[in-house]
Amino acid sequence: MNDSELNNLLKSVPMPPRPESYWKDFPGRVATLLPRPSKIRRPAAWRLPRLSWSYGFALACLIFGFGVGLWQGRSHPDQMTGLEDKKVVREVMALFPNRVQAIIQDEKGIHLVLSDQPNVPASTPIWVRACSSHGNCFTAVTFSGQQLQFDGQPVEILAGRNGNVMVVGTRMFWTSEEPDRAAEHWRIRARTLNDTL
Amino acid sequence: MALPDENKHWVLQSQNGDHAAFESLIRAHQHMIHSLTFRMTGSLADAEDLAQETFIRAYQQIQSYRGTAKFSSWLYRIGVNTCLNWRQRESRRSQIHDTWAKSAELDLSRLATKCDESEHPVQQALMKLPPKQRAAIILTVYDGLNHAEAAQILGCSETTVSWRIFAARKKLKQLLGKGGKNE
Numbered sequence: 337m338n339d340s341e342l343n344n345l346l347k348s349v350p351m352p353p354r355p356e357s358y359w360k361d362f363p364g365r366v367a368t369l370l371p372r373p374s375k376i377r378r379p380a381a382w383r384l385p386r387l388s389w390s391y392g393f394a395l396a397c398l399i400f401g402f403g404v405g406l407w408q409g410r411s412h413p414d415q416m417t418g419l420e421d422k423k424v425v426r427e428v429m430a431l432f433p434n435r436v437q438a439i440i441q442d443e444k445g446i447h448l449v450l451s452d453q454p455n456v457p458a459s460t461p462i463w464v465r466a467c468s469s470h471g472n473c474f475t476a477v478t479f480s481g482q483q484l485q486f487d488g489q490p491v492e493i494l495a496g497r498n499g500n501v502m503v504v505g506t507r508m509f510w511t512s513e514e515p516d517r518a519a520e521h522w523r524i525r526a527r528t529l530n531d532t533l
Numbered sequence: 534m535a536l537p538d539e540n541k542h543w544v545l546q547s548q549n550g551d552h553a554a555f556e557s558l559i560r561a562h563q564h565m566i567h568s569l570t571f572r573m574t575g576s577l578a579d580a581e582d583l584a585q586e587t588f589i590r591a592y593q594q595i596q597s598y599r600g601t602a603k604f605s606s607w608l609y610r611i612g613v614n615t616c617l618n619w620r621q622r623e624s625r626r627s628q629i630h631d632t633w634a635k636s637a638e639l640d641l642s643r644l645a646t647k648c649d650e651s652e653h654p655v656q657q658a659l660m661k662l663p664p665k666q667r668a669a670i671i672l673t674v675y676d677g678l679n680h681a682e683a684a685q686i687l688g689c690s691e692t693t694v695s696w697r698i699f700a701a702r703k704k705l706k707q708l709l710g711k712g713g714k715n716e
Contacts, residue, residue: 337706337709337710339702342702342705342706342709343674345655345709346655346659346670346674346675346705347674347675348655349653349655349656351567351568351571352571352577354567354577359563359564362559362563362581362584363556363557363559363560363563364556365585366556366559366585366588366589367552367553367555367556367559369585369589370552370555370589370592371592371593452597453594453597455594455611455614457614457617457618458618481665481688481689483688483689483690490690491690492689492690492692492693494693504690504692504693504696505690505692506690506691506692
């Protein structure tokens with residue numbers, strides 16, 4: 337079977353019909369479930385200071401937490417640092433539920449990549465460390481299906497069923513099954529954190 | 534499907550809290566969203582629930598719609614995410630049910646199966662794909678989007694979409710091919 341035959345076969349399946357009254361009633365039924373206008377989140381002026389205070393406070397706690405983690409890491413080089421501290425990662429995820437796309441640590445510090453909306457689906461957390469041939473390194477905790485930037489290029493991080501990790505970009509492919517294979521000019525290490533987060 | 538200008542007007546009105554305008558948007562896009570949710574779930578009842586959830590989420594997020602993309606693409610993306618989240622919820626729920634059933638020593642094989650609507654072998658084969666591969670097939674085959682457009686909706690790279698489609702086609706051909714078995 338070629339692709340075209342498969343497409344035709346897939347398209348041959350009809351949608352089970354619904355009565356006309358269903359299509360007539362459905363919009364009205366949904367409309368009755370919509371929140372009242374006052375409940376819709378709007379960027380109202382009076383709310384902004386309160387929001388910025390709460391987010392500011394949360395970020396200050398985060399920075400403090402990371403600072404302590406990093407300091408402890410430096411004091412005890414054998415211990416795990418920053419992003420390998422599962423507790424810190426868990427706390428970040430709890431602070432921004434369904435919004436954390438990635439937590440990235442590079443030479444400039446730690447950055448959070450958050451979604452505008454709480455719509456990041458729950459998926460396998462993945463720890464990634466990548467170093468370029470120029471010596472630029474970063475570590476990230478992200479989630480299967482999310483993207484990271486490698487030299488400005490979007491690269492997707494995926495967890496396989498057997499716990500392996502794949503790094504897929506337009507010009508690169510790396511898998512934890514062959515960890516020593518260089519992807520472009522990057523050396524990568526990655527593993528899932530599923531059992532520990 | 535509504536004209537783009539009509540959509541724009543209804544979106545603006547909806548952003549001002551006008552339920553009637555949003556109802557018009559639902560009316561204009563309900564077939565598209567139901568088609569997506571049915572292909573993703575294989576069940577008419579689940580498709581209805583997910584279509585409803587998609588529109589409610591869209592209304593809750595409508596302030597964030599800036600008009601840079603087509604409204605239908607924006608809405609479709611919410612629908613796809615709703616379906617993918619539903620798969621995860623369902624999987625968790627099914628695990629809980631399994632645990633409960635085992636502890637109650639129930640014979641799971643005697644429990645009623647739910648998807649009488651997905652008896653069609655093609656839909657059954659679609660349901661055997663991982664949800665993200667299924668979404669990629671639905672977007673490109675049923676909705677005719679190219680890989681770049683599908684990547685935008687799925688929030689991943691074109692390469693990933695291509696890979697998912699490749700893997701999905703391979704599996705579908707095995708399941709639906711002459712020699713394949715679709716048990």
